[in-house]
Amino acid sequence: MKRIQVGIVGGTGYTGVELLRLLANHPAVEVKAITSRSEAGLAVADMFPNLRGIYDLAFSEPKLDVLSKCDVVFFATPHGVAMNMTPELIEAGVKVIDLAADFRIEDMDVWESWYGMPHACPEIMDEVVYGLPELNREKIRGARVIANPGCYPTAVQLGFYPLLKEGLVDIDHLIADAKSGISGAGRGAKVGSLAAETSEGFKAYGISGHRHLPEIRQGLEIMADAQVNLTFVPHLLPMIRGIEATLYGKLKSNISQEDLQKLYEETYAQECFVDVMPANSLPDTRMVKGSNMCRMAVYRPEGGDVVVVTSVIDNLVKGAAGQAVQNMNLMFDLEEDAGLTQVALMP
Ligand SMILES: NC(=O)C1=CN([C@@H]2O[C@H](COP(=O)(O)OP(=O)(O)OC[C@H]3O[C@@H](n4cnc5c(N)ncnc54)[C@H](OP(=O)(O)O)[C@@H]3O)[C@@H](O)[C@H]2O)C=CC1
């Protein structure tokens, strides 16, 4: 069987190397090109020794003539890169999966105001599919361009989905209190990512506005089929991988803890990458570290009118590279979990 030819633009960041780690165990793909402008010519295994003996590839410049020979190209680049190359790639018959935010927001005015740049290809937005497989599986199968969801948006949307689709909570008062490990800030050197700045401390950030807010709101509004009011507060945790999102909603009617549990279990019963844990479980980021799983639990504390959901993912896997591979599997009619059966690391 001919293997799917893969290109990765932006191979020196954390999501790029995570794609390489996951694709190393994929039965149906071959990585043909991996780019870096600053490290062009360097062997991949010289930068990432965990890949020694697995990839005999060197970083190369991101060139359209090479990338357009691939079947699929992943962009593991900063925002604003994929949109400049995608129109020519899809014209050449290449499928595109963008791990950045270039295609995540449908309203171009909203996108441009949050990302601070003009969009390079608004004309292709109609055919872009938001790559959250648990919600958009059938559309993903037929897509040429996938907007891979953000890390916080993945944990938050999966956690709220059962409540919103059933209209169980007051959509004017949704709260997502989310925490991320430092790898979420990327591999680039920044003072804010230094060990001395991030260890032994814990803080909220982006309270007055984070670029994931419009993305999450867009997804929740599709689920609720109405405008929602969401308070989203991200926090930076002194750990490397993982996101925990604690979600709060005010119940509109009297539903028992048992029925909430049943709703969550039934909603995700067929999903290979969402695990609804038994009542009273406490999902921990360690339970998903290195794996493509989202684990969650639902509570109605003291039988009150607030429902609490806690949802955990690995930001680099289900929050980025793993979800991107899951999307690729759907686009190429492969088993959805191909290359993604890693069990979480413990401890
Ligand atoms: N870290 C995370 O948890 C998550 C990250 N993401 C998103 O994934 C994307 C990648 O993030 P991350 O892996 O952290 O890495 P970085 O943003 O640190 O890495 C960026 C990579 O892109 C390359 N690059 C930068 N500018 C360009 C350009 N103009 N043209 C081509 N290549 C370029 C860089 O190599 P070089 O400059 O040498 O070419 C480097 O390999 C980002 O958009 C991020 O927001 C999404 C979900 C989670």
Ligand SMILES: CC(=O)N[C@@H](CCC(=O)OP(=O)(O)O)C(=O)O
């Ligand atoms: C801890 C940290 O800094 N996290 C990043 C979000 C992670 C990320 O890379 O965002 P995308 O998923 O949209 O690409 C932030 O708050 O900007």
